Amino acid sequence: MATISAALVKQLRDATDASMGECKKALTECDGDLKKAAEYLQIKGIAKAAKRGARKTSEGYIGMYRAEDGKGAALIEVSCETDFVARTDNFRSFCNDLARDLYAINPAADANLLDLVINGEKLEVKRGNLSASTGENIRIGRFVRYTTDAGLVSTYRHHDGKGAVAVKVSCGKAESAANDTFKDFCSELVLHIFACNPIAVSKDNIDASLVADQRNVAKQKAAESGKPEAMLDRIAEGMLNKWFAEVALLNQMWQGDGKESAELKLNQCAKAINDKLSIDCFSRIVIGEGVVGEEEEAAE
Numbered sequence: 494m495a496t497i498s499a500a501l502v503k504q505l506r507d508a509t510d511a512s513m514g515e516c517k518k519a520l521t522e523c524d525g526d527l528k529k530a531a532e533y534l535q536i537k538g539i540a541k542a543a544k545r546g547a548r549k550t551s552e553g554y555i556g557m558y559r560a561e562d563g564k565g566a567a568l569i570e571v572s573c574e575t576d577f578v579a580r581t582d583n584f585r586s587f588c589n590d591l592a593r594d595l596y597a598i599n600p601a602a603d604a605n606l607l608d609l610v611i612n613g614e615k616l617e618v619k620r621g622n623l624s625a626s627t628g629e630n631i632r633i634g635r636f637v638r639y640t641t642d643a644g645l646v647s648t649y650r651h652h653d654g655k656g657a658v659a660v661k662v663s664c665g666k667a668e669s670a671a672n673d674t675f676k677d678f679c680s681e682l683v684l685h686i687f688a689c690n691p692i693a694v695s696k697d698n699i700d701a702s703l704v705a706d707q708r709n710v711a712k713q714k715a716a717e718s719g720k721p722e723a724m725l726d727r728i729a730e731g732m733l734n735k736w737f738a739e740v741a742l743l744n745q746m747w748q749g750d751g752k753e754s755a756e757l758k759l760n761q762c763a764k765a766i767n768d769k770l771s772i773d774c775f776s777r778i779v780i781g782e783g784v785v786g787e788e789e790e791a792a793e
Contacts, residue, residue: 495525509534512618550632552579553780555657556588558596559648563670566646566659567596570634570778578627585654587623591616596638606633637776643667644773645676649683656779658683665769675770678762684748685755686775691742694772699741707736742772 550572
């Protein structure tokens with residue numbers, strides 16, 4: 494009988510995504526032949542995940558957890574191949590449980606989530622087990638976590654589960670967090686962010702290079718339309734302000750109604766509860782789209 498080394502077991506595991514125990518058993522059954530062992534696992538239905546790894550994961554669900562006191566929340570993106578799997582209770586429970594567990598663990602910003610041990614088992618193993626049970630490629634994606642001492646972290650998940658928002662709003666007085674007017678504003682704010690898709694809280698938070706690019710494009714458009722050279726800068730600034738109103742949260746019209754800005758709504762709420770309020774950061778995650786928002790506290 495061939496000697497089954499740990500390196501050989503690991504090589505089979507990397508190729509098939511099966512567990513170390515199953516890989517060792519397969520190699521023992523196949524007298525150390527790596528190719529036959531892989532075929533053995535495939536026949537047993539254990540190695541299906543190996544070929545899934547390269548398959549596109551355009552569906553999925555955003556796991557969400559929010560602390561009971563509203564002082565913290567977490568979102569985790571979990572992708573799969575089909576909407577059928579994404580809608581199953583088992584898949585959605587996995588996502589929500591993962592959001593809760595990661596919130597409790599509070600991993601470092603640069604942590605490899607798959608290496609984390611959750612309830613005695615690595616997340617990579619949990620992911621592999623879910624992949625085996627669903628028959629699909631499963632990917633663990635973006636994770637954000639917000640907490641606050643004074644204020645609320647509000648969340649929203651779209652009805653199909655494919656998109657979600659978390660936003661942190663701070664207040665000057667601790668008691669304001671329990672105010673219904675403040676709570677209602679936060680609940681409406683996450684809906685606004687999901688619907689209007691801002692890229693930053695304010696125009697001052699937008700990357701300077703992106704602003705410069707937009708200004709250059711606006712100036713070039715004005716020049717191509719035949720406007721006088723002396724007017725180009727002023728016209729470009731006007732076009733830039735219109736862009737800010739589209740992409741900067743505080744500059745956007747509240748839920749797109751064209752009447753009042755989000756900043757005005759924030760100030761109205763602050764006045765109503767006699768407190769100072771600020772929108773500190775937010776994240777908007779949608780399956781298949783790039784993450785937008787300011788995530789400086791994604792792993793506090």
